[in-house]
Amino acid sequence: MTYNFTNDYSEGCHPSILNALINSNLEQQNGYGEDFYTQKAITIIQDKIEDKNADINLVAGGTQANLLVLSSILRPYESVISAETGHINSHETGAVEATGHKIETVYSSNGKLSPDKIIPILKRSSNYHSVRPRAVYISNSTELGTIYNKEELTDLYKFCKKNDLFLYLDGARLASALSAPSNNMSIKDIAELTDIFYLGGTKCGALIGEAIITTNNSLKENFKYNQKLRGALLAKGRVLGIQFFQLLQNNLIFKLADHSNLMALKITKALESLGYSFLAQSDTNQIFPIFPNNIIQILKKEYEFTIWKSIAPDLFAIRLVTSWATPEKVVDKFIDDLKKIS
Amino acid sequence: MTYNFTNDYSEGCHPSILNALINSNLEQQNGYGEDFYTQKAITIIQDKIEDKNADINLVAGGTQANLLVLSSILRPYESVISAETGHINSHETGAVEATGHKIETVYSSNGKLSPDKIIPILKRSSNYHSVRPRAVYISNSTELGTIYNKEELTDLYKFCKKNDLFLYLDGARLASALSAPSNNMSIKDIAELTDIFYLGGTKCGALIGEAIITTNNSLKENFKYNQKLRGALLAKGRVLGIQFFQLLQNNLIFKLADHSNLMALKITKALESLGYSFLAQSDTNQIFPIFPNNIIQILKKEYEFTIWKSIAPDLFAIRLVTSWATPEKVVDKFIDDLKKIS
Amino acid sequence: MTYNFTNDYSEGCHPSILNALINSNLEQQNGYGEDFYTQKAITIIQDKIEDKNADINLVAGGTQANLLVLSSILRPYESVISAETGHINSHETGAVEATGHKIETVYSSNGKLSPDKIIPILKRSSNYHSVRPRAVYISNSTELGTIYNKEELTDLYKFCKKNDLFLYLDGARLASALSAPSNNMSIKDIAELTDIFYLGGTKCGALIGEAIITTNNSLKENFKYNQKLRGALLAKGRVLGIQFFQLLQNNLIFKLADHSNLMALKITKALESLGYSFLAQSDTNQIFPIFPNNIIQILKKEYEFTIWKSIAPDLFAIRLVTSWATPEKVVDKFIDDLKKIS
Amino acid sequence: MTYNFTNDYSEGCHPSILNALINSNLEQQNGYGEDFYTQKAITIIQDKIEDKNADINLVAGGTQANLLVLSSILRPYESVISAETGHINSHETGAVEATGHKIETVYSSNGKLSPDKIIPILKRSSNYHSVRPRAVYISNSTELGTIYNKEELTDLYKFCKKNDLFLYLDGARLASALSAPSNNMSIKDIAELTDIFYLGGTKCGALIGEAIITTNNSLKENFKYNQKLRGALLAKGRVLGIQFFQLLQNNLIFKLADHSNLMALKITKALESLGYSFLAQSDTNQIFPIFPNNIIQILKKEYEFTIWKSIAPDLFAIRLVTSWATPEKVVDKFIDDLKKIS
Structure with a gap:
């Protein structure tokens, strides 16, 4: 074999999550993320990133998180910049383009982006004949297993702020990145050095689930409307809430x-x-x-x-x-x- | 209290589903619905509807199922006809329109559609200045709890076939409809009297999950591409497969x-x-x-x-x-x- | 015959337009509406409506104007309210929905909207399960030849402002409305009592052309990007500029x-x-x-x-x-x- | 100066076109391309390409033609392949992506595509996790002034047919390409070696106008619906018809x-x-x-x-x-x- x-x-989820599902199974809870467990998970994340105003929403999967976030934060004429290897560019069947937005790609041998790689794209987009780059997509860890250190992410975030770009971090494997021996960042650093990111559950011990965390105030408004219209708002939001509650307790x-x-x-x-x-x-x-x-x-x-x-x-x-x-x-x-x- | x-x-799921999740938890399974349990669930459904060629795909929620199905089967200039009370029209934040398609609505006091209600819409759409109605959306049970009987669905399906319309049935509560005292249809009837429908799990004992069943050959091609691009293809497809496998065994x-x-x-x-x-x-x-x-x-x-x-x-x-x-x-x-x- | x-x-255009095209034909002019004639036409309109800051852009046709305006001013989860008879609803092949937005319709025997007709729509849209109505679409003259008087438009505009709705007026036949015996408005009134509207040329003596006039500051940003991405920015913008310059001189x-x-x-x-x-x-x-x-x-x-x-x-x-x-x-x-x- | x-x-149009507009100005003609002149222009093109069944539709501009064609021929999960320098990729503000489709780009020093440049893209798109390349976009002459010869286009077209790809040629400057000293193709060759292309008027002596010519039967159905929904169907289609009628007579x-x-x-x-x-x-x-x-x-x-x-x-x-x-x-x-x- x-x-x-x-x-x-390839496997299911950490056994303690199944236990938590069993223990809460017959409780009646509100739908759509307004349940006790989702609210609890949100509070824990807010505590960890020391931002009581962070807007946090749970969705079922990574492609869904990516298309939801990018379609929510971009205007129709705005694009997102990504490494060629970026998951949104290479492995999501055009999900972002299907919401109407161009992905502008950059070659990167290690799957990471830095200001010098982005500058040429900004230079070629000068007026209304070209899309206007408005967001930068990175993943941490990247599709090649590499991670950003604090200095790199700080540089990139400062560059984005200076150039009116939103920095979005795909954290499908963020737990793995933050637990890597060479890592020098906390999840609080991630929250402070991005505008919006997600903490992935599916690939880190959950059955399903990704927690989208928005710290930039201008991106928070009506997020749940977008979530619903993309089919990303589960009726039994508790299923996601219970999992993140469990995963976040004791830093599981x-x-x-x-x-x-x-x-x-x-x-x-x-x-x-x-x-x-x-x-x-x-x-x-x-x-x-x-x-x-x-x-x-x-x-x-x-x-x-x-x-x-x-x-x-x-x-x-x-x-x-x-x-x-x-x-x-x-x-x-x-x-x-x-x-x-x- | x-x-x-x-x-x-408001609750979780039938306990036997949690048991099934526990029992299978550490098995390694392929992703994206290519796991053993999903394939098993598909086979059981194919058996129940006596159609070995039915294309069956599992997704997480109802709004997702609806936007995925309708965006897959309609061309850009084609519309779907729905009762005003239809879930896609009243309760999904414009999810179908967000994929580019108009919903043409009809007043119906009991939430059901019939040929006489649809004819006026067909009459007003005569040429390229109007959208072309191509699909009819119904729900069974409806948003008002009512159900279709076999004669009504047969009439509607025949009418659709005669008028080159796809008939799509939203079965968020199909199990409830088919178990109602006044019901005279089997799930096999549903499969034979629609082009595509879904059997809902979320509202009938599952944690999450809806099974989209396509019987019309012309609608089967590349469905999984559409599923992925709408963010509706879970990495751990097993989570859906195990639930439907369990729900379908012994007609649970x-x-x-x-x-x-x-x-x-x-x-x-x-x-x-x-x-x-x-x-x-x-x-x-x-x-x-x-x-x-x-x-x-x-x-x-x-x-x-x-x-x-x-x-x-x-x-x-x-x-x-x-x-x-x-x-x-x-x-x-x-x-x-x-x-x-x- | x-x-x-x-x-x-059914006919071409007023002969003086053809003369103007001939007289300017060999002049070299900048593209994309940056030509002398377009700028001149813009100035004349700004003068007529006494708003030097109005943003004015010329496009080729009415359906194009409608889909461009509505896709520019709405966020993905926002809808537009229209009379059932509204051109965008009945006669544009789902052009607005193709940009992702729901049209919420109201029955109106004379083709006009008023606050009492809109209130029921606002009432049913209470949270993130429904689209959020954000714009009201009216036409003047309407598709039934009727027109708004100043009192009606003032009421409607005040209502819109109070309810955070943009008021958009389709002026395919605005010149006809403003010239009607029963009319009591000027184009300046129209500008002051809407957020954005267009003055139609195609149906009022031009070969082609509609002038989109935006007075609400929040809707002006990057309009030309939207214009380009919808294919609505002509290389030879002069063709539109010359026509409007001619049509507006001496109130032709x-x-x-x-x-x-x-x-x-x-x-x-x-x-x-x-x-x-x-x-x-x-x-x-x-x-x-x-x-x-x-x-x-x-x-x-x-x-x-x-x-x-x-x-x-x-x-x-x-x-x-x-x-x-x-x-x-x-x-x-x-x-x-x-x-x-x- | x-x-x-x-x-x-930068200039208007050939003077004979203005004469033709004057001479026909007061004739009553049907709208939407059903006028005498458009039908005449269509017949001349059909004669030139020796294809009586070619479907021909006139639109106002090039970006409009490109977004209309590509959104008409692609399914939601399908992409178009283009040179990086391709107009759709570099100079149209994301117009194609705004209709939901990814552009997959290839570096080309001379702006042209050939099978060897396309093969790597086909290789990386193996299953439902990636968009499915379905169309190839080329321009002739290209954005760098270069042209295809008959051998190159034949190779490319055969390759496309073998790989189930539609070949679409952007002919904004096709007249210039076919008149170049080094050219060895006729417009009939272009029609036979593509599935759909457009003959550009705007950049070749017209005020506005591009003629979209579809020879592949599978792409003809309901094209006018798509044209209308993209805002690309002019009420006074005569304006385009008269120009092409004039430009095509005596090969002007x-x-x-x-x-x-x-x-x-x-x-x-x-x-x-x-x-x-x-x-x-x-x-x-x-x-x-x-x-x-x-x-x-x-x-x-x-x-x-x-x-x-x-x-x-x-x-x-x-x-x-x-x-x-x-x-x-x-x-x-x-x-x-x-x-x-x-």
């Missing part, structure tokens, strides 16, 4: 992310000692080692993963993703197997 | 609907014997009794419900909704309370 | 409207003296006399017009439209013909 | 293009003999010579043009555009001026 390293949503979400990062790091270190190199430097739960094809073929008999990119003839970067549920013994066996065939 | 008759999504969903209908019916009969009348005739889980204001004020001290419509000075129709979770003793107490004050 | 009373765009547009109104009025008076009645009371260039079918059949041999509405068995309202180009002798002959057969 | 080489829409449009090409070519040859080089090789009416900054500063005193691109410190490519109206004596003076300062 094979083990699946393809993604971090960050503990789960810690585990997933450690599992990936263990593989990384082993591969490094075996002399393998990587497509991008990652200490989060996505890693991209480079293997010759014959190694890949042997691994495929026992493990599932994505062949990410051709590097040279007969040489490929693969993607391995660990999660809160990845057993350490599977990681150890994977390392052993690799040692044998390397 | 008050009891809430406001809607049928219909048994739950049966209970909710019986609870409403018990109230209806008691009210009738007390001499009260109703806004619409319903034997499903939504009923609309008409009360003088003083009765309403007394009831409000112990029960929550929606004041639906002003009928006359000092006289209002209220909406009472029961669910799979409504305890019979609450219903009995409600009836007793009413007897005392009537 | 028949004469065509079907509409007011109002003189032309005057003629078209007079021709309709002459017919109206003759029909009244012959005992015919009308669907709506109009002293503009659209009239809706009611004839028995046999009269209509005889008229059809020599005249083209639209059969508008069935009034009773064998009795129909027809629409007759006159224009700046309608020869008085045709009108006289039409009246004579009617006298003979009545 | 300066001369303006900034674009090919190609004669005008011939003149504009010759004027550009005369400048090109003079500059080559003076030793200047060019950004792209063009024998159409747009040329991109490279000048040192001091030359540009001198030229700017007497001529207007666009500084297109920085080539090196102190070295820039400028864009010079000639038109049907460019006087040869201005061209001669420009060449003389350059000789003096070079």
Whole structure:
């Protein structure tokens, strides 16, 4: 039987969430996020980011969060800037464009954006013949497993403010980023250095759910109208509220992310000692080692993963993703197997 | 402590669903609806409707289902016809229009559509200066608790086919409709007498989830692309699959609907014997009794419900909704309370 | 050979416009409305409405003007209120909905809106489950030839301001309205009693062209971006500028409207003296006399017009439209013909 | 007084068009393209491309044509492939995205597309997580003045057919392309080697107007509905019909293009003999010579043009555009001026 390293949503959710669902199951709660648990989860997040006025709304999935946020904050003639590798550009079937907005893309070898990469786009958009860039989309961790440090995010945020750009952070794997060994930011820093971001649950131990957190006052108005019109307002909002309440108590979400990062790091270190190199430097739960094809073929008999990119003839970067549920013994066996065939 | 008759999504889900989530929790499953449970649920539905080629996709909520279906089946210049009371027209914040399509509305006292109500709309749309009606939206049960019988749906479907209209049925409460005492249809009939419909889970015992069932071949192509671009494709599709698998086994969903209908019916009969009348005739889980204001004020001290419509000075129709979770003793107490004050 | 009373765009344009096109033809002018003539036309309009800060943009046609204005001023979850007979609702193939916005309609026997008709719509839109009405669409003259007087428009505008609604006036036939015998408004009044409106050229003597006039400061920002993205910004903006410059000099547009109104009025008076009645009371260039079918059949041999509405068995309202180009002798002959057969 | 080489829409139109407008001015014609002249123009185009079944519709401008065509032929999850320099990508304020569709871009040094440039895009779009490329957008002549030869277009069209892609050609300057010395195609070839294209009038001697020509049967259905809903159906369609009727008679449009090409070519040859080089090789009416900054500063005193691109410190490519109206004596003076300062 094979083990699946393809993604971090192959399992269900942390067992304590199921317990919380059971314990609250027959309570009558208001719909649409006006339930006790959602309100509690909101308060905890507001406390963590030390912003009592943050507007917080829970939705079911990441593509939904992205299209909802961007269609809410952009006027029809405004665009969003993203790395080419950005999830909204590469992996969401045109969901943002379907709401009417152009994504302007930038090449980035490590999946991250910085002011120097954005400046050329601002320069070419001078008048009403071009879309007006108004938002910058980043993900942390990125689609390549890399993360922003505080200095980079500060630079980017200051640049955005100076240029009248909203900074939006896709945090599908934010817990993993903030738990990475090389990370030097808290979730409070994230809140202060962006205009709007989401803290992802689906890929960090929840069944489903992402918490959209808006700190910029100008973006808060009537968000729930937008949420409803995009089909992103669940009747049983409690299902999301209970999960985030549970994930945020005792910092469970960050503990789960810690585990997933450690599992990936263990593989990384082993591969490094075996002399393998990587497509991008990652200490989060996505890693991209480079293997010759014959190694890949042997691994495929026992493990599932994505062949990410051709590097040279007969040489490929693969993607391995660990999660809160990845057993350490599977990681150890994977390392052993690799040692044998390397 | 008050009891809430406001809607049928105040509680969590049937306990067996939580058990199923627990039992499957650590299994690794493919994402995006390609998991074992979703495929199993699909097969059960295909069996029930005796159509092995039905295209079936699970989504999180009803508004999402409606906007996804209608934006998928309509061309930019095509409209959908709905009763004024239709959920897409009255209660979804313009979600369908946000995908670019006009809803053409018809007055209907009981929330149902029939060919004679649709003909005037077809007549006024003669050429390229008007939208082209291409779909008919109905709900069963309707927003007023009423249901279609087989003869009515057959008439409507034949009319649609003759006039090149797709018939789409919003089945948020389809289980309730098909379990109603006056119902004479099976889910197989529904499948044969519509082009596309959904079987609702959220309001019938699931945490979240609606199963969109497409029987018209011309509407099946690339549905999953549309699902993804509307943000309606969950990474952990298993969460939906497990629920529908559970709800469909041993016809659990219909048994739950049966209970909710019986609870409403018990109230209806008691009210009738007390001499009260109703806004619409319903034997499903939504009923609309008409009360003088003083009765309403007394009831409000112990029960929550929606004041639906002003009928006359000092006289209002209220909406009472029961669910799979409504305890019979609450219903009995409600009836007793009413007897005392009537 | 028949004469065509079907509409007011059967002919080309007033000859002086063609002369102006010839005289300016080889001048080099900037594109996109930045030419001398457009700027001149803008200044004249600003002078007429005594508002130097009015934002004025010229577009090619009426449906384009409507979809551009409404998509510019509404947020995704906001709707526009219109009479059922409103052009945007009945005759534009869902152009407004195609930009993502719901039109909420009201029945009105004379095609006009007033606060009492709007209040029920505002009442039913209480929270994020419904679209939020944000604009009111009216036309003057209406699709039934009727016009607003100053008292009515003042009431409506005050009501809109009190309820945070933008008032948008479709002026496809505004020149005709302002030239009607019963009119008591100037174009300055129109500017002061709306937030945004357009002065139509196509139906009042131009080849093509409508002037969109924005007086509400909050609606002015980046309008040209919206204009471009809807395909409504002509490279040779001069073509529109020259026409409006010509139409506005010496009030030509109002003189032309005057003629078209007079021709309709002459017919109206003759029909009244012959005992015919009308669907709506109009002293503009659209009239809706009611004839028995046999009269209509005889008229059809020599005249083209639209059969508008069935009034009773064998009795129909027809629409007759006159224009700046309608020869008085045709009108006289039409009246004579009617006298003979009545 | 300066001369303006900034674009090919600084003047009005060929005088014969104004004559035709005068001569037809008082004729009563049907609206919406159902007039005699539009029908005549359609027949001439059908004759020229030897396709009696071609569907032909006239619209006012190029951005409008592009957004109308692409929104008509694509399903919501489908994208269009374009060169980065493509007008739809760089110069239309997100008009295509505003209709809901992603543009997938390719770098091309000469503004042209070929199968090898498209293949990588097709490869990365494998399933429902990515948009599905369905159309290829090219312009001829391109935004860099280059043109396709018959072999290139044949290759591209065959590739498109093999890969289920519609080939759409933006012909804003098609007359110029087909009149270029190096061209080896007829308009019939264009019709046979694309699925849909437009023949541009605005930049080739008309006041306004582009003729959209659809040869692929699957794209013809209900095009006029789409035209109306995008605000692209003029009431006085005659204005477009008369112009195309005039431009097509005796091949006037190609004669005008011939003149504009010759004027550009005369400048090109003079500059080559003076030793200047060019950004792209063009024998159409747009040329991109490279000048040192001091030359540009001198030229700017007497001529207007666009500084297109920085080539090196102190070295820039400028864009010079000639038109049907460019006087040869201005061209001669420009060449003389350059000789003096070079």
